[in-house]
Amino acid sequence: MARQVKKIICIVCPRGCEITVEIEDGEIKSIKGYTCPLGKKYAEKEVVNPERILMSVVKCINGDLPVVSVKTSKPIPLSMMKKASKALSDVSVEAPVKIGDKIIDNLLDLGVEVVATRPCNEERRAE
Amino acid sequence: MPEGITSRSYDVVVIGGGPAGLAAAIKAWEKGLRTLVVETRDRLGGIPLQCIHLGFGIHYFKEDLTGPEFVYRFIDKLIGTYIDYTVKSYVNKALYISPFEKKLEIITPRNTEVIETKTIIYTAGARERTRYEIGITGPNPAGIMTAGEAQTLMDMYGVMPGKKILIVGSGDVGLIMARRFVLEGAEVVGVVEILPYPSGLMRNVQQCLIDYGIPLLLSHMVTAVKQRDGRVSSAIVVEVDENFKPKPGTEQEIECDTIVIATGLRPRTKLLEELGARIDPRTKGPVVNEYYETTVPGVFAAGNALIINDYVDYAVEQGEIAAEAAAKYVSEKGIKIKKPVQVELGRNMRLIVPQILTLTNDALFYGRVAKPEENVWLIFRELGIQIPQLKVLPSIMIRQKIRLDKLEELIDSKLTIEVIPRG
Ligand code: SF4
Numbered sequence: 194m195a196r197q198v199k200k201i202i203c204i205v206c207p208r209g210c211e212i213t214v215e216i217e218d219g220e221i222k223s224i225k226g227y228t229c230p231l232g233k234k235y236a237e238k239e240v241v242n243p244e245r246i247l248m249s250v251v252k253c254i255n256g257d258l259p260v261v262s263v264k265t266s267k268p269i270p271l272s273m274m275k276k277a278s279k280a281l282s283d284v285s286v287e288a289p290v291k292i293g294d295k296i297i298d299n300l301l302d303l304g305v306e307v308v309a310t311r312p313c314n315e316e317r318r319a320e
Numbered sequence: 321m322p323e324g325i326t327s328r329s330y331d332v333v334v335i336g337g338g339p340a341g342l343a344a345a346i347k348a349w350e351k352g353l354r355t356l357v358v359e360t361r362d363r364l365g366g367i368p369l370q371c372i373h374l375g376f377g378i379h380y381f382k383e384d385l386t387g388p389e390f391v392y393r394f395i396d397k398l399i400g401t402y403i404d405y406t407v408k409s410y411v412n413k414a415l416y417i418s419p420f421e422k423k424l425e426i427i428t429p430r431n432t433e434v435i436e437t438k439t440i441i442y443t444a445g446a447r448e449r450t451r452y453e454i455g456i457t458g459p460n461p462a463g464i465m466t467a468g469e470a471q472t473l474m475d476m477y478g479v480m481p482g483k484k485i486l487i488v489g490s491g492d493v494g495l496i497m498a499r500r501f502v503l504e505g506a507e508v509v510g511v512v513e514i515l516p517y518p519s520g521l522m523r524n525v526q527q528c529l530i531d532y533g534i535p536l537l538l539s540h541m542v543t544a545v546k547q548r549d550g551r552v553s554s555a556i557v558v559e560v561d562e563n564f565k566p567k568p569g570t571e572q573e574i575e576c577d578t579i580v581i582a583t584g585l586r587p588r589t590k591l592l593e594e595l596g597a598r599i600d601p602r603t604k605g606p607v608v609n610e611y612y613e614t615t616v617p618g619v620f621a622a623g624n625a626l627i628i629n630d631y632v633d634y635a636v637e638q639g640e641i642a643a644e645a646a647a648k649y650v651s652e653k654g655i656k657i658k659k660p661v662q663v664e665l666g667r668n669m670r671l672i673v674p675q676i677l678t679l680t681n682d683a684l685f686y687g688r689v690a691k692p693e694e695n696v697w698l699i700f701r702e703l704g705i706q707i708p709q710l711k712v713l714p715s716i717m718i719r720q721k722i723r724l725d726k727l728e729e730l731i732d733s734k735l736t737i738e739v740i741p742r743g
Contacts, residue, residue: 202523202525203523204526204527205523206378207521209525209526243531245527245531246374248372248373249372250475258476259478262388278504278505282504292389311386311392312388
């Protein structure tokens with residue numbers, strides 16, 4: 194089977210090392226260009242199943258802002274990012290919301306939670 | 321502490337309640353200074369409130385946080401102190417009376433207050449460069465905005481600014497917004513960058529553009545914007561040569577309904593200039609010493625108002641240094657100068673802070689190179705200090721601390737910082 198060379202940029206830290214992964218018959222033959230062990234681990238995963246954390250906003254009812262920011266508790270497959278983001282556009286929560294509050298238990302059965310990353314207080318009514 | 325101005329006089333007034341200002345205020349309070357924070361928006365927190373992506377706090381908290389998570393750690397801490405703060409408030413006038421007396425006129429939603437302070441820490445952040453500064457002139461249809469404005473709309477207020485987006489500039493905010501647009505269902509037709517390399521971090525090129533197949537047009541610029549019924553309808557994009565001159569015959573018209581300008585930030589300095597602070601034409605921020613004190617005694621600067629930073633962690637660090645300096649200023653009646661030293665830019669250095677030294681404190685330098693290079697020395701010439709660097713890039717700040725015991729060896733009245741190839 195074919196030999197494949199994949200170039201990827203490590204996103205684990207701001208340094209952004211360019212890592213070259215050599216694949217032969219579906220097996221990793223060599224990994225070059227990483228500066229630290231985290232990069233090697235990332236590259237091994239990235240060539241097989243790239244994953245990302247999704248960050249977005251959901252509607253907040255009666256909040257002092259109309260939306261509250263959220264993230265997935267763990268990375269999800271990159272191929273699911275658009276679908277997962279779309280799913281969040283139908284979600285709304287009621288103020289008040291605190292940082293870390295669970296918004297969704299299990300997003301699209303991916304086995305990840307969605308948690309709030311910004312507080313949203315109840316809207317102050319005009320006196 | 322509830323919001324409000326409770327006193328006529330303070331030891332320090334922090335102007336700007338973003339990360340640098342919050343960190344400065346907390347440090348100043350810990351040092352026993354009577355502290356007031358003045359913030360123009362309706363809440364404390366500054367720009368990270370709308371930066372809902374990860375990447376904050378890796379240096380400071382050794383954790384990867386989103387902007388709001390990062391900044392709320394400081395807000396929660398501040399709320400637990402007796403630091404005064406006032407939001408929706410604006411310093412309208414600043415007057416330098418004497419080294420220990422500055423007068424500030426602050427407009428709040430309740431009234432206009434005139435207060436006195438011994439010191440000021442200016443942390444008002446930066447403004448975004450506009451379309452006019454990058455040469456996109458002509459009519460002003462709906463649909464042209466800065467990346468920060470788009471971010472405020474989407475991630476604070478949940479409003480989509482458009483459907484078909486062209487981003488001008490490949491700085492990190494532009495890249496981050498490209499991903500946000502795509503995930504919210506818009507199409508990003510391209511990111512146009514005049515330089516032959518991206519201005520943002522490579523990890524953002526990967527996770528914001530490559531991940532979603534967004535084209536990055538390097539060595540390209542927008543020369544004109546077309547409109548239909550008062551809304552942007554397309555942009556004329558052209559390839560440029562190494563002198564940024566359009567290459568004939570490379571023009572293309574790219575259809576879009578929104579143009580997002582993400583071409584970098586400029587420190588906000590209006591009030592500092594009013595106070596008489598000297599501005600550095602390179603950083604576009606104030607000239608400061610190693611206390612981040614401007615050329616006006618007792619007026620300090622930190623965060624993006626001092627120098628455009630890569631990481632919020634740096635802004636926080638500068639805020640803390642400025643606050644410690646303000647405490648020293650108050651208790652020791654000013655910052656003494658042992659020997660005035662001019663910091664000079666040598667080969668491949670584009671900008672640096674601090675620009676002057678008093679030789680009475682450790683110096684934490686932040687700088688940027690002019691062009692990318694590999695395998696170089698970062699050299700502090702008159703001190704004979706050489707630090708090897710694998711790679712230097714204009715998009716990655718150089719941060720280097722030089723301790724006072726080293727600085728004291730300086731015989732000259734200048735210190736040249738330069739980048740020289742190794743070997
Ligand atoms: S390999 Fe290590 S140093 Fe390089 S970007 Fe990845 S995490 Fe950072």
